[in-house]
Amino acid sequence: MAPMKLYGSTLSWNVTRCVAVLEEAGAEYEIVPLDFSKGEHKAPDHLARNPFGQVPALQDGDLFLWESRAICKYVCRKNKPELLKDGDLKESAMVDVWLEVESNQYTPALNPILFQCLIRPMMFGAPPDEKVVEENLEKLKKVLEVYEARLTKCKYLAGDYISVADLSHVAGTVCLGATPHASVLDAYPHVKAWWTDLMARPSSQKVASLMKPPA
Numbered sequence: 001m002a003p004m005k006l007y008g009s010t011l012s013w014n015v016t017r018c019v020a021v022l023e024e025a026g027a028e029y030e031i032v033p034l035d036f037s038k039g040e041h042k043a044p045d046h047l048a049r050n051p052f053g054q055v056p057a058l059q060d061g062d063l064f065l066w067e068s069r070a071i072c073k074y075v076c077r078k079n080k081p082e083l084l085k086d087g088d089l090k091e092s093a094m095v096d097v098w099l100e101v102e103s104n105q106y107t108p109a110l111n112p113i114l115f116q117c118l119i120r121p122m123m124f125g126a127p128p129d130e131k132v133v134e135e136n137l138e139k140l141k142k143v144l145e146v147y148e149a150r151l152t153k154c155k156y157l158a159g160d161y162i163s164v165a166d167l168s169h170v171a172g173t174v175c176l177g178a179t180p181h182a183s184v185l186d187a188y189p190h191v192k193a194w195w196t197d198l199m200a201r202p203s204s205q206k207v208a209s210l211m212k213p214p215a
């Protein structure tokens with residue numbers, strides 16, 4: 001079977017969210033970059049992969065998927081189902097809860113910080129809007145308080161086992177580390193320990209190596 005193709009730039013943490021899982025699952029894949037400046041993500045051939053004209057998209061044979069978390073779950077089901085805990089009703093439900101928490105609580109607070117601190121300076125040569133950064137740091141801290149309470153009870157978010165829910169945090173949190181606000185985690189010791197554990201994994205190291213801004 002030909003390797004899966006992940007379409008998108010590794011500067012995108014939605015794309016590298018999938019890389020963390022592809023690597024952890026030991027999947028055969030290749031990354032196919034798209035040039036946004038040429039509008040390749042809006043070209044007909046990419047719209048056929050992702051009708052919203054966004055990245056990532058994944059091609060596996062004649063199957064085309066989009067939405068990073070759906071891609072992550074597909075890769076887990078295909079290559080490493082234990083990352084979903086589908087065999088256990090309660091455990092798989094907790095994996096689903098914390099994947100949704102990442103998507104609907106953690107990342108919505110983190111994204112504006114990353115946009116202001118990384119994208120605006122790099123893509124637009126503009127300084128961060130510190131008001132937006134501060135507002136979202138406060139939102140992120142509220143989310144991290146819940147994470148700290150959870151990770152005081154168990155080693156990983158869904159339980160005492162790593163899952164796609166943990167891995168879905170890697171790309172964005174790697175990017176947080178590249179902003180002046182990486183220390184926000186320091187006030188949450190169990191979150192910090194969880195993140196240190198995640199970052200020690202070869203899959204996370206691969207994400208970090210791919211996301212290093214061009215010298």
Ligand SMILES: N[C@@H](CCC(=O)N[C@@H](CSO)C(=O)NCC(=O)O)C(=O)O
Pocket residue numbers: 012013014015041053054055056066067068069
């Ligand atoms: N919910 C989706 C978000 C994809 C997305 O916003 N992709 C961005 C690049 S990454 O920030 C994108 O493709 N932007 C171009 C556009 O929206 O036109 C997912 O998780 O895959």
